[in-house]
Amino acid sequence: MITITHYLALSLVLFTLGVVGMVIRRNFITLLMCVELIINGATINFIAYARHLGDVTGQVFAVFLITIAAAEAAIGLGIIVALVRLKQTVQLDQANVMRG
Amino acid sequence: MLDWMVANVVPIVFYTAAVLVVAGAAGVIWFRNPVHAALSLLATFLAVAGLFVLQHAEFIAAVQIVVYAGGVMVLFLFVMMLVNVRTLPREYQYVRSLLPVAVVTGGFLAAVVAAGLFARARLGAAETTALTAVEGELLGNTEAVGWVLYRDFLLPFEVVSLVLLVAMLGAIVMGRRDRREEDAGEEVRA
Numbered sequence: 706m707i708t709i710t711h712y713l714a715l716s717l718v719l720f721t722l723g724v725v726g727m728v729i730r731r732n733f734i735t736l737l738m739c740v741e742l743i744i745n746g747a748t749i750n751f752i753a754y755a756r757h758l759g760d761v762t763g764q765v766f767a768v769f770l771i772t773i774a775a776a777e778a779a780i781g782l783g784i785i786v787a788l789v790r791l792k793q794t795v796q797l798d799q800a801n802v803m804r805g
Numbered sequence: 806m807l808d809w810m811v812a813n814v815v816p817i818v819f820y821t822a823a824v825l826v827v828a829g830a831a832g833v834i835w836f837r838n839p840v841h842a843a844l845s846l847l848a849t850f851l852a853v854a855g856l857f858v859l860q861h862a863e864f865i866a867a868v869q870i871v872v873y874a875g876g877v878m879v880l881f882l883f884v885m886m887l888v889n890v891r892t893l894p895r896e897y898q899y900v901r902s903l904l905p906v907a908v909v910t911g912g913f914l915a916a917v918v919a920a921g922l923f924a925r926a927r928l929g930a931a932e933t934t935a936l937t938a939v940e941g942e943l944l945g946n947t948e949a950v951g952w953v954l955y956r957d958f959l960l961p962f963e964v965v966s967l968v969l970l971v972a973m974l975g976a977i978v979m980g981r982r983d984r985r986e987e988d989a990g991e992e993v994r995a
Binding site: 761786 | 815816819823826827830831833834839842843846849850853856857859860861862864865868869872873876877880881884885887888903904906907908910911914915918919931932933934935936946949950952953954957958961962965968969971972973975976977979980982
Protein backbone atom coordinates (compact mmCIF):
# COMPACT_ATOMS: atom_id res chain seq x y z
CA MET A 706 0.00 0.00 0.00
CA ILE A 707 1.50 3.30 -1.09
CA THR A 708 0.50 6.04 1.34
CA ILE A 709 1.17 9.77 1.35
CA THR A 710 4.18 9.11 3.57
CA HIS A 711 5.93 7.37 0.67
CA TYR A 712 5.41 10.38 -1.56
CA LEU A 713 6.53 12.82 1.13
CA ALA A 714 9.66 10.74 1.78
CA LEU A 715 10.45 10.72 -1.94
CA SER A 716 9.96 14.47 -2.23
CA LEU A 717 12.21 14.88 0.82
CA VAL A 718 14.97 12.86 -0.86
CA LEU A 719 14.62 14.88 -4.07
CA PHE A 720 14.69 18.20 -2.18
CA THR A 721 17.72 17.17 -0.13
CA LEU A 722 19.64 16.01 -3.20
CA GLY A 723 18.93 19.40 -4.78
CA VAL A 724 20.21 21.28 -1.72
CA VAL A 725 23.34 19.12 -1.47
CA GLY A 726 24.02 19.69 -5.17
CA MET A 727 23.66 23.44 -4.74
CA VAL A 728 26.16 23.42 -1.88
CA ILE A 729 28.92 21.30 -3.44
CA ARG A 730 28.81 22.14 -7.14
CA ARG A 731 30.17 25.37 -8.54
CA ASN A 732 28.99 25.03 -12.12
CA PHE A 733 26.23 27.60 -12.72
CA ILE A 734 24.36 25.30 -15.14
CA THR A 735 24.40 22.40 -12.65
CA LEU A 736 23.23 24.77 -9.95
CA LEU A 737 20.17 25.73 -11.98
CA MET A 738 19.40 22.05 -12.50
CA CYS A 739 19.54 21.56 -8.73
CA VAL A 740 17.00 24.37 -8.32
CA GLU A 741 14.75 22.46 -10.72
CA LEU A 742 15.18 19.35 -8.54
CA ILE A 743 14.13 21.31 -5.46
CA ILE A 744 11.06 22.73 -7.19
CA ASN A 745 10.11 19.25 -8.43
CA GLY A 746 10.30 17.94 -4.87
CA ALA A 747 7.94 20.70 -3.75
CA THR A 748 5.56 19.90 -6.62
CA ILE A 749 5.41 16.23 -5.58
CA ASN A 750 4.39 17.45 -2.11
CA PHE A 751 1.57 19.57 -3.51
CA ILE A 752 0.26 16.73 -5.68
CA ALA A 753 0.49 14.20 -2.84
CA TYR A 754 -1.55 16.43 -0.53
CA ALA A 755 -4.08 17.17 -3.27
CA ARG A 756 -4.68 13.44 -3.53
CA HIS A 757 -4.61 12.95 0.23
CA LEU A 758 -7.13 15.67 1.01
CA GLY A 759 -9.21 15.10 -2.10
CA ASP A 760 -8.90 18.78 -3.04
CA VAL A 761 -7.89 19.96 -6.49
CA THR A 762 -6.40 23.23 -5.18
CA GLY A 763 -3.04 21.53 -4.65
CA GLN A 764 -2.91 20.68 -8.32
CA VAL A 765 -3.66 24.29 -9.25
CA PHE A 766 -0.72 25.40 -7.12
CA ALA A 767 1.42 22.77 -8.85
CA VAL A 768 0.59 24.52 -12.13
CA PHE A 769 1.75 27.84 -10.65
CA LEU A 770 4.91 26.19 -9.35
CA ILE A 771 5.79 24.74 -12.76
CA THR A 772 5.21 28.16 -14.37
CA ILE A 773 7.48 29.90 -11.88
CA ALA A 774 10.13 27.21 -12.39
CA ALA A 775 10.05 27.80 -16.14
CA ALA A 776 10.41 31.56 -15.66
CA GLU A 777 13.28 31.01 -13.25
CA ALA A 778 15.05 28.74 -15.73
CA ALA A 779 14.71 31.33 -18.51
CA ILE A 780 16.14 34.10 -16.30
CA GLY A 781 18.92 31.90 -14.93
CA LEU A 782 20.02 30.77 -18.37
CA GLY A 783 19.95 34.41 -19.54
CA ILE A 784 22.29 35.22 -16.68
CA ILE A 785 24.57 32.34 -17.74
CA VAL A 786 24.80 33.69 -21.29
CA ALA A 787 25.62 37.16 -19.97
CA LEU A 788 28.20 35.75 -17.54
CA VAL A 789 29.95 33.74 -20.23
CA ARG A 790 30.07 36.79 -22.48
CA LEU A 791 31.63 38.82 -19.67
CA LYS A 792 34.02 36.32 -18.03
CA GLN A 793 34.22 33.28 -20.35
CA THR A 794 33.34 30.94 -17.49
CA VAL A 795 30.36 29.21 -15.85
CA GLN A 796 32.24 28.68 -12.57
CA LEU A 797 30.44 30.69 -9.94
CA ASP A 798 33.51 31.52 -7.87
CA GLN A 799 35.09 33.16 -10.91
CA ALA A 800 32.25 35.70 -10.82
CA ASN A 801 33.61 37.65 -7.86
CA VAL A 802 33.51 41.25 -9.12
CA MET A 803 31.48 42.39 -6.11
CA ARG A 804 33.65 40.65 -3.52
CA GLY A 805 34.89 43.33 -1.09
CA MET B 806 3.37 -13.61 -12.27
CA LEU B 807 0.96 -11.56 -14.39
CA ASP B 808 -1.74 -11.78 -11.74
CA TRP B 809 0.72 -10.59 -9.13
CA MET B 810 1.74 -7.66 -11.33
CA VAL B 811 -1.87 -6.66 -11.97
CA ALA B 812 -2.68 -6.86 -8.28
CA ASN B 813 0.36 -4.77 -7.33
CA VAL B 814 0.48 -2.31 -10.21
CA VAL B 815 0.52 0.79 -8.00
CA PRO B 816 3.51 -0.22 -5.81
CA ILE B 817 5.42 -1.48 -8.86
CA VAL B 818 4.94 1.79 -10.76
CA PHE B 819 5.66 3.85 -7.66
CA TYR B 820 8.92 2.13 -6.77
CA THR B 821 10.13 2.08 -10.39
CA ALA B 822 9.43 5.80 -10.72
CA ALA B 823 10.93 6.52 -7.30
CA VAL B 824 14.18 4.74 -8.18
CA LEU B 825 14.32 6.65 -11.48
CA VAL B 826 13.69 9.96 -9.71
CA VAL B 827 16.42 9.43 -7.12
CA ALA B 828 18.91 8.01 -9.62
CA GLY B 829 18.31 10.91 -12.00
CA ALA B 830 18.72 13.45 -9.22
CA ALA B 831 21.94 11.79 -8.07
CA GLY B 832 23.17 11.84 -11.66
CA VAL B 833 22.60 15.61 -11.87
CA ILE B 834 25.04 16.06 -9.00
CA TRP B 835 27.39 13.29 -10.09
CA PHE B 836 28.02 13.85 -13.81
CA ARG B 837 30.84 16.20 -14.71
CA ASN B 838 29.58 16.80 -18.23
CA PRO B 839 26.58 19.20 -18.05
CA VAL B 840 24.93 17.51 -21.05
CA HIS B 841 24.93 14.17 -19.20
CA ALA B 842 23.57 15.93 -16.12
CA ALA B 843 20.78 17.47 -18.21
CA LEU B 844 19.78 14.08 -19.67
CA SER B 845 19.80 12.64 -16.15
CA LEU B 846 17.53 15.50 -15.11
CA LEU B 847 15.22 14.57 -17.99
CA ALA B 848 14.81 11.05 -16.52
CA THR B 849 13.83 12.64 -13.19
CA PHE B 850 11.24 14.89 -14.87
CA LEU B 851 9.62 12.00 -16.73
CA ALA B 852 9.53 9.76 -13.65
CA VAL B 853 7.95 12.59 -11.64
CA ALA B 854 5.30 12.88 -14.34
CA GLY B 855 4.61 9.16 -13.87
CA LEU B 856 4.14 9.74 -10.14
CA PHE B 857 1.63 12.50 -10.91
CA VAL B 858 -0.42 10.05 -12.97
CA LEU B 859 -0.49 7.69 -9.98
CA GLN B 860 -1.76 10.55 -7.83
CA HIS B 861 -4.78 11.33 -10.01
CA ALA B 862 -3.11 14.42 -11.46
CA GLU B 863 -3.19 13.53 -15.14
CA PHE B 864 -3.32 17.14 -16.30
CA ILE B 865 -0.31 18.13 -14.19
CA ALA B 866 1.58 15.12 -15.56
CA ALA B 867 0.95 16.37 -19.10
CA VAL B 868 2.00 19.89 -18.10
CA GLN B 869 5.13 18.48 -16.47
CA ILE B 870 6.14 16.68 -19.66
CA VAL B 871 5.33 19.59 -21.99
CA VAL B 872 6.90 22.35 -19.88
CA TYR B 873 9.85 20.54 -18.29
CA ALA B 874 10.81 17.82 -20.76
CA GLY B 875 9.78 19.98 -23.72
CA GLY B 876 10.57 23.55 -22.71
CA VAL B 877 13.02 23.80 -19.84
CA MET B 878 15.18 20.90 -21.05
CA VAL B 879 15.47 22.34 -24.56
CA LEU B 880 16.37 25.69 -22.99
CA PHE B 881 19.14 24.06 -20.94
CA LEU B 882 20.57 22.15 -23.90
CA PHE B 883 20.33 25.24 -26.11
CA VAL B 884 22.32 27.35 -23.65
CA MET B 885 24.95 24.59 -23.34
CA MET B 886 25.26 24.62 -27.12
CA LEU B 887 25.43 28.42 -27.19
CA VAL B 888 28.00 28.58 -24.41
CA ASN B 889 29.95 25.61 -25.82
CA VAL B 890 30.93 24.10 -22.50
CA ARG B 891 33.85 22.16 -23.96
CA THR B 892 35.86 25.25 -24.83
CA LEU B 893 35.60 26.51 -21.26
CA PRO B 894 38.36 25.82 -18.74
CA ARG B 895 37.88 22.37 -17.21
CA GLU B 896 35.73 22.34 -14.15
CA TYR B 897 36.85 20.86 -10.89
CA GLN B 898 33.82 18.84 -9.94
CA TYR B 899 33.29 19.45 -6.26
CA VAL B 900 34.41 22.03 -3.80
CA ARG B 901 36.10 19.61 -1.40
CA SER B 902 36.06 21.95 1.57
CA LEU B 903 32.30 22.29 1.24
CA LEU B 904 31.59 18.54 1.28
CA PRO B 905 31.14 18.39 5.10
CA VAL B 906 28.89 21.46 4.91
CA ALA B 907 26.79 19.71 2.28
CA VAL B 908 26.51 16.54 4.33
CA VAL B 909 25.55 18.47 7.48
CA THR B 910 23.04 20.68 5.63
CA GLY B 911 21.45 17.78 3.80
CA GLY B 912 21.38 15.54 6.87
CA PHE B 913 19.89 18.23 9.07
CA LEU B 914 17.25 19.07 6.51
CA ALA B 915 16.35 15.42 5.98
CA ALA B 916 16.23 14.74 9.74
CA VAL B 917 13.96 17.70 10.51
CA VAL B 918 11.49 16.94 7.74
CA ALA B 919 11.58 13.18 8.36
CA ALA B 920 10.89 13.72 12.07
CA GLY B 921 7.85 15.80 11.22
CA LEU B 922 6.82 13.26 8.61
CA PHE B 923 6.91 10.07 10.63
CA ALA B 924 5.80 11.54 13.95
CA ARG B 925 2.30 11.93 12.54
CA ALA B 926 -0.17 9.11 12.56
CA ARG B 927 -1.07 7.81 9.15
CA LEU B 928 -4.38 9.15 7.96
CA GLY B 929 -6.53 7.51 5.37
CA ALA B 930 -6.74 9.20 1.99
CA ALA B 931 -9.88 11.08 1.03
CA GLU B 932 -12.14 10.27 -1.90
CA THR B 933 -10.80 11.13 -5.34
CA THR B 934 -14.09 12.42 -6.72
CA ALA B 935 -13.13 16.06 -6.13
CA LEU B 936 -10.12 15.58 -8.41
CA THR B 937 -12.26 14.57 -11.37
CA ALA B 938 -15.61 16.25 -10.79
CA VAL B 939 -17.00 19.71 -11.50
CA GLU B 940 -20.02 20.57 -9.32
CA GLY B 941 -20.92 16.95 -8.76
CA GLU B 942 -20.64 16.02 -12.42
CA LEU B 943 -17.83 13.62 -13.31
CA LEU B 944 -15.87 15.07 -16.20
CA GLY B 945 -12.13 14.68 -15.76
CA ASN B 946 -9.02 15.97 -14.05
CA THR B 947 -8.33 18.66 -16.65
CA GLU B 948 -11.84 20.08 -16.31
CA ALA B 949 -11.60 20.02 -12.51
CA VAL B 950 -8.27 21.87 -12.51
CA GLY B 951 -9.52 24.38 -15.07
CA TRP B 952 -12.70 25.01 -13.08
CA VAL B 953 -10.80 25.88 -9.90
CA LEU B 954 -8.00 27.70 -11.74
CA TYR B 955 -10.22 30.08 -13.71
CA ARG B 956 -12.83 30.62 -11.02
CA ASP B 957 -11.19 30.66 -7.59
CA PHE B 958 -7.65 31.51 -8.67
CA LEU B 959 -8.19 33.91 -11.55
CA LEU B 960 -6.19 36.75 -9.99
CA PRO B 961 -3.15 34.57 -9.09
CA PHE B 962 -3.34 33.13 -12.59
CA GLU B 963 -3.11 36.62 -14.12
CA VAL B 964 -0.27 37.56 -11.77
CA VAL B 965 1.66 34.44 -12.80
CA SER B 966 1.19 35.30 -16.46
CA LEU B 967 2.60 38.76 -15.68
CA VAL B 968 5.58 37.10 -13.98
CA LEU B 969 6.16 35.06 -17.13
CA LEU B 970 6.06 38.22 -19.25
CA VAL B 971 8.59 39.95 -17.00
CA ALA B 972 10.84 36.86 -17.08
CA MET B 973 10.66 36.80 -20.87
CA LEU B 974 11.56 40.49 -21.13
CA GLY B 975 14.39 40.01 -18.64
CA ALA B 976 15.82 37.08 -20.56
CA ILE B 977 15.68 39.05 -23.82
CA VAL B 978 17.36 42.10 -22.29
CA MET B 979 20.13 39.99 -20.71
CA GLY B 980 20.66 37.94 -23.84
CA ARG B 981 21.05 41.03 -26.01
CA ARG B 982 24.46 42.31 -26.87
CA ASP B 983 25.54 45.57 -25.30
CA ARG B 984 24.86 48.53 -27.62
CA ARG B 985 28.34 50.05 -27.15
CA GLU B 986 29.93 46.67 -27.75
CA GLU B 987 28.03 46.38 -31.02
CA ASP B 988 29.11 49.85 -32.17
CA ALA B 989 32.71 49.13 -31.30
CA GLY B 990 32.57 45.92 -33.31
CA GLU B 991 31.25 47.79 -36.32
CA GLU B 992 33.95 50.43 -36.09
CA VAL B 993 36.65 47.81 -36.01
CA ARG B 994 35.18 46.15 -39.07
CA ALA B 995 34.95 49.51 -40.90
